[in-house]
Amino acid sequence: xxxxxxxxxxxxxxxxxxxxxxxxxxxxxxxxxxxxxxxxxxxxxxxxxxxxxxxxxxxxxxxxxxxxxxxxxxxxxxxxxxxxxxxxxxxxxxxxxxxxxxxxxxxxxxxxxxxxxxxxxxxxxxxxxxxxxxxxxxxxxxxxxxxxxxxxxxxxxxxxxxxxxxxxxxxxxxxxxxxxxxxxxxxxxxxxxxxxxxxxxxxxxxxxxxxxxxxxxxxxxxxxxxxxxxxxxxxxxxxxxxxxxxxxxxxxxxxxxxxxxxxxxxxxxxxxxxxxxxxxxxxxxxxxxxxxxxxxxxxxxxxxxxxxxxxxxxxxxxxxxxxxxxxxxxxxxxxxxxxxxxxxxxxxxxxxxxxxxxxxxxxxxxxxxxxxxxxxxxxxxxxxxxxxxxxxxxxxxxxxxxxxxxxxxxxxxxxxxxxxxxxxxxxxxxxxxxxxxxxxxxxxxxxxxxxxxx
Amino acid sequence: xxxxxxxxxxxxxxxxxxxxxxxxxxxxxxxxxxxxxxxxxxxxxxxxxxxxxxxxxxxxxxxxxxxxxxxxxxxxxxxxxxxxxxxxxxxxxxxxxxxxxxxxxxxxxxxxxxxxxxxxxxxxxxxxxxxxxxxxxxxxxxxxxxxxxxxxxxxxxxxxxxxxxxxxxxxxxxxxxxxxxxxxxxxxxxxxxxxxxxxxxxxxxxxxxxxxxxxxxxxxxxxxxxxxxxxxxxxxxxxxxxxxxxxxxxxxxxxxxxxxxxxxxxxxxxxx
Numbered sequence: 001x002x003x004x005x006x007x008x009x010x011x012x013x014x015x016x017x018x019x020x021x022x023x024x025x026x027x028x029x030x031x032x033x034x035x036x037x038x039x040x041x042x043x044x045x046x047x048x049x050x051x052x053x054x055x056x057x058x059x060x061x062x063x064x065x066x067x068x069x070x071x072x073x074x075x076x077x078x079x080x081x082x083x084x085x086x087x088x089x090x091x092x093x094x095x096x097x098x099x100x101x102x103x104x105x106x107x108x109x110x111x112x113x114x115x116x117x118x119x120x121x122x123x124x125x126x127x128x129x130x131x132x133x134x135x136x137x138x139x140x141x142x143x144x145x146x147x148x149x150x151x152x153x154x155x156x157x158x159x160x161x162x163x164x165x166x167x168x169x170x171x172x173x174x175x176x177x178x179x180x181x182x183x184x185x186x187x188x189x190x191x192x193x194x195x196x197x198x199x200x201x202x203x204x205x206x207x208x209x210x211x212x213x214x215x216x217x218x219x220x221x222x223x224x225x226x227x228x229x230x231x232x233x234x235x236x237x238x239x240x241x242x243x244x245x246x247x248x249x250x251x252x253x254x255x256x257x258x259x260x261x262x263x264x265x266x267x268x269x270x271x272x273x274x275x276x277x278x279x280x281x282x283x284x285x286x287x288x289x290x291x292x293x294x295x296x297x298x299x300x301x302x303x304x305x306x307x308x309x310x311x312x313x314x315x316x317x318x319x320x321x322x323x324x325x326x327x328x329x330x331x332x333x334x335x336x337x338x339x340x341x342x343x344x345x346x347x348x349x350x351x352x353x354x355x356x357x358x359x360x361x362x363x364x365x366x367x368x369x370x371x372x373x374x375x376x377x378x379x380x381x382x383x384x385x386x387x388x389x390x391x392x393x394x395x396x397x398x399x400x401x402x403x404x405x406x407x408x409x410x411x412x413x414x415x416x417x418x419x420x421x422x423x424x425x426x427x428x429x430x431x432x433x434x435x436x437x438x439x440x441x442x443x444x445x446x447x448x449x450x451x452x453x454x
Numbered sequence: 455x456x457x458x459x460x461x462x463x464x465x466x467x468x469x470x471x472x473x474x475x476x477x478x479x480x481x482x483x484x485x486x487x488x489x490x491x492x493x494x495x496x497x498x499x500x501x502x503x504x505x506x507x508x509x510x511x512x513x514x515x516x517x518x519x520x521x522x523x524x525x526x527x528x529x530x531x532x533x534x535x536x537x538x539x540x541x542x543x544x545x546x547x548x549x550x551x552x553x554x555x556x557x558x559x560x561x562x563x564x565x566x567x568x569x570x571x572x573x574x575x576x577x578x579x580x581x582x583x584x585x586x587x588x589x590x591x592x593x594x595x596x597x598x599x600x601x602x603x604x605x606x607x608x609x610x611x612x613x614x615x616x617x618x619x620x621x622x623x624x625x626x627x628x629x630x631x632x633x634x635x636x637x638x639x640x641x642x643x644x645x646x647x648x649x650x651x652x653x654x655x656x657x658x659x660x661x662x663x664x665x666x667x668x669x670x671x672x673x674x675x676x677x678x679x680x681x682x683x684x685x686x687x688x689x690x691x692x693x694x695x696x697x698x699x700x701x702x703x704x705x706x707x708x709x710x711x712x713x714x715x716x717x718x719x720x721x722x723x724x725x726x
Binding site: 290301 | 472579688
């Protein structure tokens with residue numbers, strides 16, 4: 001009974017002690033962990049806080065008593081972000097089952113929604129109970145902290161060589177691959193065909209000038225028609241901003257230096273503020289609108305002429321059949337359309353004795369049928385050469401696959417990005433509110449980024 | 455059970471953590487000093503005061519009226535008493551999400567209602583306009599606090615014996631006079647319980663402020679609880695140690711507030 005209790009890190013979800021438990025980094029800590037893992041396989045149970053404390057005491061007593069564990073873990077903890085309710089858990093559960101049948105190692109699978117995964121993973125690491133395998137949208141801070149296995153340590157050569165070049169680069173920290181691409185997505189420009197036709201816009205805009213014209217015409221059709229839905233609220237502002245920035249020739253960094261407040265970028269943000277406040281062609285308060293329940297919701301309701309979307313939005317639109325929409329490339333101010341590619345990662349955490357178990361798990365996921373089956377189900381894009389081959393025939397993915405060559409990634413390989421991203425999410429919206437000052441906002445973001453980089 | 459998390463919280467507040475949550479050693483009181491340097495802190499404290507005082511005061515006023523209503527016999531009283539429990543039983547996050555839709559600029563029922571009846575000339579972005587966010591949040595806070603408070607006060611009312619009212623009536627007191635001179639003083643224990651428990655509960659409330667305010671950038675409408683969460687996980691600070699320091703401050707603050715409140719109300723109880 002005690003031993004069952006000793007292993008279940010369910011405390012993680014408890015907000016009361018979410019901040020409360022610093023890791024005990026002692027010489028025994030890794031051994032404690034191995035022990036816990038072994039006992040974990042004996043039984044899973046939720047427990048009260050009282051039991052947690054008992055468990056900690058028990059675990060401490062066991063370590064003090066010199067009870068050692070075998071090196072090969074009996075189970076590994078796999079933490080996966082929930083991309084969709086329908087597909088994520090079933091796929092990973094199936095994979096875990098196959099893995100256990102093959103290797104005899106059990107899998108403690110945790111599928112966690114995006115809203116709380118950062119917090120839960122942070123708590124695991126604070127408690128010195130990191131996962132063995134983790135799926136997240138950032139990796140470089142973990143690499144910087146020395147928590148991860150490199151690709152050479154955790155993947156077979158065949159798996160390593162199958163990654164598409166650009167995505168392997170996007171997972172590299174200091175010339176070593178730590179963030180293994182798990183899937184990718186690319187943004188594209190969505191437009192409401194009926195609304196544009198009613199406004200007398202024959203073709204979706206290719207340039208920023210055309211975009212303003214088209215948006216004005218949509219807005220002029222009256223009702224609560226919205227020309228362009230601009231989500232610069234905290235949810236995903238960095239994604240929307242990246243696309244505008246790149247399509248004006250600006251960038252996050254130049255070489256090693258951050259260039260967030262470059263002249264080009266100030267001009268871009270002033271343009272977005274003008275969309276909101278001068279041309280008045282956006283929804284109300286674009287700096288306070290999130291993507292999923294804001295801009296996308298309005299587009300799905302048929303109120304919006306144009307929005308930047310991605311394949312999951314297309315899937316929802318297809319399911320609802322309410323909006324007659326088209327998908328095309330981003331309007332550009334430089335003549336070259338650029339889109340945002342987003343790559344998520346799998347990471348393997350260094351823990352005593354888990355290397356072989358982790359490698360086997362990752363190699364199983366990266367078998368071409370497995371990874372492709374999941375990515376297809378979730379509606380995302382391939383990250384491997386074999387996957388690209390298998391998926392290139394998929395009609396629905398055509399616009400996104402076509403956009404991939406021109407897609408750029410956010411600077412996720414720089415650990416500073418993990419802070420810059422949050423800073424942009426929390427602050428850039430203020431620039432497009434009435435009275436907002438784009439230059440001042442960007443100057444501040446630049447200052448913070450430069451300070452973090454130091 | 456209370457002591458253990460508290461000790462751990464204090465320990466965390468004295469440590470330095472990497473953005474990943476990795477412990478990097480003790481730093482003494484540095485996190486507390488840094489906390490005082492945070493620009494947003496004064497606005498957040500102001501918000502917290504407005505939020506707590508607003509919700510608790512309005513809740514108690516409305517609850518007093520509701521309790522009085524439920525105390526008097528009327529047809530359907532049992533039904534109303536049951537209906538009042540509903541917001542209590544529903545999950546806070548679901549309630550908050552529901553209100554997000556009610557308040558919505560484009561789809562919201564509230565704007566449709568107010569513009570249709572001519573009370574508003576044009577819709578209002580209740581959760582986006584800086585002038586209305588806090589009021590909108592307080593309204594939801596009151597809504598979810600009413601059931602508990604009303605039932606505490608109702609229980610208090612039922613402990614007041616009928617004879618005292620009869621005596622008041624014999625002495626020729628008006629209904630209002632009787633309410634002020636008899637009901638309120640005898641209700642004091644119940645009022646005290648309602649106020650203190652609400653104070654703690656509202657101060658610590660996370661889901662309402664978090665859900666209704668999630669679209670707004672920065673910290674302009676955060677309370678100390680949501681600010682703590684943002685420091686730990688959602689802002690460029692991303693610092694568990696700093697957040698733990700704020701957590702310690704929060705605990706001390708609420709203790710202080712409760713003690714102060716109890717002292718003030720006991721002091722008033724003493725005979726003049």
